[in-house]
Amino acid sequence: MKSASIIADPNIKQKPAASAETRTVTGAEAIILSLLAEGVEKIFGYPGGAIMPTYDVLYNYENQLEHILVRHEQGAVHAAQGYARASGEVGVCVATSGPGATNLITGIADAYLDSTPVVCITGQVFASLLGTDAFQEIDILDISIPVTKWNYKVTTAAEIPAAMAKAFYVAKSGRPGPVLIDITKNAQMDALDFVYQSCHNLTSYAPYPRPSQLALAQAASLINQAQKPMVLMGQGVILGEAETEFLSFLERSGMPVASTVLGLSALPTDHPQYVGMLGMHGNYAPNTLTNECDVLVAVGMRFDDRVTSNLAYYAKQAQVIHLEIDPSEINKNVHADVAVLGDVKQTLPELSKLLRPKTYPVWLQNFQKLHAVEDKKIIQADLNVEGDELGMAGVIEAINQNCDDAILVTDVGQHQMATCRYAKFKQSRSLITSGGLGTMGFCLPAAIGAKFARPDRPVIGVVGDGGVQMTMQELGVMMQHQLAVKLIILNNQFLGMVRQWQELYFEQRYASTPMSNPDFCMVAESYGIANQKIDSPKALNQAIKDMLSHPGAYVLEVMVKQQENVFPIITPGASVADMCLESPESDVEQMGG
Known part of the structure; x- marks a missing residue:
């Protein structure tokens, strides 16, 4: 994700520079004032020792900058991603040093591969302790270099305004991406004369190539x-x-x-x-x-x-x-x-x-002729599963029929492909999913971020029984904020996509893919979230209506066909023109990814 060529920045949204009036503040307050100068309204994070000075100052700005306390730092960065993807603005997350910072890495990598503008702020130990293996010290800059568009360690308070301005500019301009600013504890506690100047260009960085x-x-x-x-x-x-x-x-x-x-x-x-x-x-x-x-x-x-x-x-x-x-x-x-x-x-x-x-x-x-072939062999069968079982495609079609303006947020796996194949979209930014990294656990926190960004639109998370258990603790955010995210858990009691590949390419050796799951409705109940479980096609349409009409958060558990496969499929190593409309012959040697 490197930028080249020469042109200033004609398309970046210009924000007015903050007042030139100088104020003496701490570095921690400079962080908060910088966020406000960039127009940030919400941040997602989790406090800890090395970032505590910033959280202490944040207490004084609660009416201007809302902090959403996640239950795990991975949830913070995924929520920031969902916020960015739904709004088109930069998402912001905050964590402490050591494990707080390292817990962000999966989400940062996800944002990097999917070109999502996120600014991540991490606390760091005192500058005098750097390199001593102090408590919760980790070199998060070297760890994050491969998955950030830019990162920087701040060791003095005076660096904070310029570093923050550059972070937002780099994250949003050109091809967007994540930026990480690591700020030592002494830099947060020391004083500086604060003046904020928004960044609009950087030497050697030309994010908008001039068209030929x-x-x-x-x-x-x-x-x-x-x-x-x-x-x-x-x-x-x-x-x-x-x-x-x-x-x-x-x-x-x-x-x-x-x-x-x-x-x-x-x-x-x-x-x-x-x-x-x-x-x-x-x-x-x-x-x-x-x-x-x-x-x-x-x-x-x-x-x-x-x-x-x-x-x-x-x-x-x-x-x-x-x-x-x-x-x-x-x-x-x-x-x-x-x-x-x-x-x-x-x-x-x-x-x-x-x-x-x-x-x-x-x-x-x-195209129409070939689509008719797919419709006959696959689509109609997906939408009309025989017997008294529910299929994933049918659930997505029920959403289509009852809600045409939702933002759909998915996790990764069979349910993701069913959503992408069958969802109908009328407006942009209506699908938020993990593409390049394929991160299980993405859906729930990303849906939370999307709802904070777009409270005016229904937000529906579609997740599998495997992925939901990776970040299920973020139901606590929905509870605490009375956030009207609708979560549909498509439960097939398998790690479905891995199981499909085992069926097709590994001689039906279902190694470690069957799942024993908790009662998801009881889990939702424990968080005070309305819920329902269905296992019959006859109950589907009304269940979707119930979910959508409920004013608050909702968990709908749908028991779907256990061994359903997603077709067509391109066998790894094959040509795009050789799509399989049904199970191909098992050939482990063709496995390519």
């Missing part, structure tokens, strides 16, 4: 000549707040468009040019026809392995156009015949001006 007019012209020429073009929509459209520009580009070009998992909801799923989701468990038509299109236009996506599968067979017939803000992604996985560097909010309108309006009725019919 030649590249735009070459891209337009390829699109205008194309007979079977296809657009791949990534999260960059959402991160760049370019949904309107993308829609205009798409409708002028007439091209069919498919989405990555993280790109979902950037375009309404009922748009006539939308042809489905890409990837290992994506839709049959867009995956298959990736290897038949003549021009492939990738917008704000990174060609990760779950989209491309075996690169040796990926879109070799196509001319590839890659619109991307991060130069390090160009040619990293897939060669770009034309690379259009820049913020897609700027490059999409410029490219649109050069396009001739076109339609591709015959080409779109190819």
